[in-house]
Amino acid sequence: MxxxxxxxxxxxxxxxxxxxxxxxxxxxxxxxxxxxxxxxxxxxxxxxxxxxxxxxxxxxxxxxxxxxxxxxxxxxxxxxxxxxINTFNHGHFKCQQCKEIYDFGIDIDSIYTDDLNGFKTTDKNVYFKGVCPKCSNA
Amino acid sequence: MxxxxxxxxxxxxxxxxxxxxxxxxxxxxxxxxxxxxxxxxxxxxxxxxxxxxxxxxxxxxxxxxxxxxxxxxxxxxxxxxxxxINTFNHGHFKCQQCKEIYDFGIDIDSIYTDDLNGFKTTDKNVYFKGVCPKCSNA
DNA sequence: TTTCTAACTTGTAATGATTACAAACTAATA
DNA sequence: TATTAGTTTGTAATCATTACAAGTTAGAAA
CATH class of the missing domain: 1.10.10.10 (Winged helix-like DNA-binding domain superfamily/Winged helix DNA-binding domain)
Incomplete structure (x- = not known):
């Protein structure tokens, strides 16, 4: 988008x-x-x-x-x-080596849990960390 | 657990x-x-x-x-x-009003995306924000 | 266009969480 | 029980962010 x-x-x-x-x-x-x-x-x-x-x-x-x-x-x-600036539904992956942050597409709304019945959710964030392909192959 | x-x-x-x-x-x-x-x-x-x-x-x-x-x-x-201290697979919800953080169960591994092929993921976090039931009813 | 004012910007100083450091202390091993 | 590498401590430094007050400006109204 x-x-x-x-x-x-x-x-x-x-x-x-x-x-x-x-x-x-x-x-x-x-x-x-x-x-x-x-x-x-x-x-x-x-x-x-x-x-x-x-x-x-x-x-x-x-x-x-x-x-x-x-x-x-x-x-x-x-x-x-x-x-x-991108406020669309997506997650963030941070490479621990090169420190770059990558966007990745996920449908955060598909994450379902009974535990939050009755909770009003206004903001959802998904953060992953690890090593990106560039750094893995280096 | x-x-x-x-x-x-x-x-x-x-x-x-x-x-x-x-x-x-x-x-x-x-x-x-x-x-x-x-x-x-x-x-x-x-x-x-x-x-x-x-x-x-x-x-x-x-x-x-x-x-x-x-x-x-x-x-x-x-x-x-x-x-x-709880390192099991779960998400965190923070109530913007009472500031309390609630745990909620989710299977983070079920979050799937093609975008991270080739990435080594070592850490996954899911953060939600909103209003908890206690504060909604107050 | 000009005037007006609430909203905005700026620089400096304050805050507050976290880390650096070096000297004193201690867990765990022999 | 002696040894020492790892740990603790207090103080000072760091760094991101916010508070504040004086000067500036966007945008509405005349």
């Missing part, structure tokens, strides 16, 4: 989030860099192009976008929060 | 981890408090009984136990690492 910046802007308007220069740049970065970047990577990636950008703004923006369900937070590792 | 301290000690020996007083106390705490405590909660919970205990030791111990696969790390929230 392709992510289109125009659709995201539409969503921002719906959520009453102002289309500031900084926010558009962060969004654009996330669309162009779907490698699950950290806040720091986003900040560094945009710093040349938007020299006035502050790290606080990056965090603020990411929090706003998360609340509006435009980005998804990935907590696969305890010391780094990552952000994903 | 019941967790028995003796079995854990056996595992420690197998992994060449010395049975120090502090480690035994941390392990005991995890067995008695299967509420997925944070390092801080473990430290505070043991402080009266083991006044010399330092927070560094708690972290060191948790890291050793994790490496030996005796405890499982839960990264359901970005600002808090939690620890689970």
């Amino acid at each position: 392709k992510i289109i910046l125009e659709d995201l802007l539409e969503e921002l308007k719906k959520n009453n989030i102002r289309l500031s220069h900084q926010r558009l740049k962060v969004l654009e970065f996330l669309v162009l860099n779907q490698c699950h970047p950290t806040a720091d990577q986003i900040y560094n990636g945009l710093h040349k192009e938007v020299p006035t950008l502050s790290k606080t703004t990056v965090y603020n923006t990411l929090n706003s976008l998360t609340e509006a369900n435009l980005v998804r937070v990935i907590n696969i590792e305890d010391n780094e929060t990552r952000y994903d | 019941k967790i028995i301290l003796e079995d854990l000690l056996e595992e420690l020996k197998k992994n060449n981890i010395r049975l120090s007083h502090q480690r035994l106390k941390v392990l005991e705490f995890l067995v008695l408090n299967q509420c997925h405590p944070t390092a801080d909660q473990i430290y505070n919970g043991l402080h009266k009984e083991v006044p010399t205990l330092s927070k560094t030791t708690v972290y060191n111990t948790l890291n050793s136990l994790t490496e030996a696969n005796l405890v499982r790390v839960i990264n359901i929230e970005d600002n808090e690492t939690r620890y689970d």
Whole structure:
């Protein structure tokens, strides 16, 4: 599924989030860099192009976008929060060697359990860890 | 499934981890408090009984136990690492209101995807968030 | 277009979890 | 019981994230 910046802007308007220069740049970065970047990577990636950008703004923006369900937070590792512009139903695999995070398709809704009867589930995440084929063959 | 301290000690020996007083106390705490405590909660919970205990030791111990696969790390929230003595195949549900983490049974291995052919998977986590029945009815 | 204001941005300082380090201590073996 | 590698401890350092207050701006309204 392709992510289109125009659709995201539409969503921002719906959520009453102002289309500031900084926010558009962060969004654009996330669309162009779907490698699950950290806040720091986003900040560094945009710093040349938007020299006035502050790290606080990056965090603020990411929090706003998360609340509006435009980005998804990935907590696969305890010391780094990552952000994903792809909010469709999918899991994340992190290679312990090269540290890369791979998306994989799964139908999370097919995971069924009696244990959660009566629970309202709003957010589902599936995280796998291991070694990717590139690193296995190296 | 019941967790028995003796079995854990056996595992420690197998992994060449010395049975120090502090480690035994941390392990005991995890067995008695299967509420997925944070390092801080473990430290505070043991402080009266083991006044010399330092927070560094708690972290060191948790890291050793994790490496030996005796405890499982839960990264359901970005600002808090939690620890689970129950290493059996199960998922975690966090209530956004009361903050409690519930275990739920699922067969994680039944989650199938073609996308991970060639990947070696060593660790699988399923995290759900939402509202638990207690909070829904309140 | 201009004005207005709530919302946004910025830099600095604070917070809080986790780790680094080096000296003191101890489990377990011989 | 002596030895020593592994462990513990307290303090200081690190690093990601947030708080805050002053300056700036998007976007509505005149």
